[in-house]
Amino acid sequence: MSKVIRIGTRDSELALWQAKTVQRALEHTGHQTELVPVKSTGDLNLDQPLYEMGITGIFTKTLDVAMIKGEVDIAVHSMKDVPTALPKGIVEGAVMKRANTLDILVHKGTDFLETEGMIATGSLRRKAQWLHRYPKHRVTDLRGNVNTRLQKLQDNDWNGAIFAAAGLERIEVLPENHINLNWMLPAPAQGAMLIVAMENDDYCRKALAALNHEASQVCVHIERQFLRTLEGGCTAPIGALAEIVDGNVHFRGALFSLDGKQKFETEKILPLGAHAEIGKNAAIELLENGGKELMQELRKILNT
Template sequence: MSKVIRIGTRDSELALWQAKTVQNALEKTGHKTELVPVKSTGDLNLDQPLYEMGITGIFTKTLDVAMIKGEVDIAVHSMKDVPTALPKGIVEGAVMKRASNKDILIHKGIEFLDEKEGTIATGSLRRKAQWLNKYPQHKVVDLRGNVNTRMQKLNDNDWNGAIFAAAGLERIEIKPENYIDLNWMIPAPAQGAMLIVAMEEDEYCRKALTMLNHQESEICVHIEREFLRVLEGGCTAPIGGLARIENSKVHFKGALFSLDGQKKIEVEKVLPLEETKNMGRDCARKILENGGKELMSSIKSVLNS
């Protein structure tokens, strides 16, 4: 059997780049494909911070619906945007080789880092909390939109800088020279990774996608996402998590922050590759036992109020 695989994607420049990368990889393995761009709710409403919109998977939901209705066969996502629990009937097809997991600061001069006053823009609770943890005297303002829109908003406002994922800017080649790596900032679980999902019953597409899976990336992001799932409990929160493989060992570092960045509960663990089955879960439980349960409860009450 041979069919045209319809690839669902958001219609931003970055999302289309990701979808075309998957399209090229599938066509190299002899499959026929077609791109089907879709606008997501998260792209349509840029006036509200994401956490205020109260929707888990706001960037993926529209594509999930399109798949379930049979309008597309597979969907390509930035994996950090994907809820840890996929909708019924939808399964992971492949994790592409991970790009940079770093957060970077695009700035208009870094002198402000040594000063009491400074304004940074980001739409991420995780980035905001970590910035305020390191620079409690600074102000953090909300920033929404696709990467091009956010870059333009930075230029149009008198902010000192804005935080971006390095991978997104590198993929569409708009990473400017005026940036610094935020090596101290723990990235979002699965940051820099691309996930392709398919319908569970679609054996043809699932088999096609197995050829695109990058095992090392898959192992790391699954540990990070398990950490997120156990810690988060379905609530948006300032959580960072990063797993990396070095010399057949997995090094994991994760943290939960209060919304204002004043509290930080951290965990680090190193395990042999073959012993990492419950690594993410165990690291999350350690944080919950060390005050994370109470901190998560206070975060939920603030965000739900």
């Protein structure tokens, strides 16, 4: 049996780039496809910070509903936007090879770094880490797709704005005036693309299995395991990065207070193959060493 695989995607330039990448990969393996763009709740409301909306997976819910209703067969997501628990009936089909995991600062000159400044970001994780490193700075909210956020930076008197490097690189809008934030831990699964399918759709699941990149899958699963054990959702100020180096899994994770003043961090190295619980154990260790109280405070704030 063969069928046209309907690919659900958000309609931003970056989301369409991701969906077209999946489309090309599927067509390369002999499958017929069709793109079905939809607009998510998170894209429609740009006036409110994400954490204030109180919705986990705000960028993925619309596509989840479209899949469950049978309007699309698969959906392509930036994996960092996907809740650690997928909706009933929806399963992971493939993790594409991961891109750049770094956050970057697009700036108008870097002299302000040693004094006072205003940085824009819609991410509590980025805000907390920036304030931890630059406590004299202020951080303002920034929403919208990549192009919208770059334009807002130009239109306002901010010193800079923080972006995921992968997004700007993918649609080729990375400005020269940027610096890599090597010290900033990325969001769990940052730089990775996830394709989901319906659990009962054997045809699509088999088609997607051929696209899976195992090393990327291993790393993002570790990071999401860390996030899930902390019960942090997609908005809490949690950073995590797993990398495979010379047959070993190197993992770093951290939890921050919203103002950046508190930081709990953990680091682990285990041989590949002995890594199954590394994210979970790192999170438990972090919680036992003071992170539990901070997570309780964060849940009260973010769930009100």
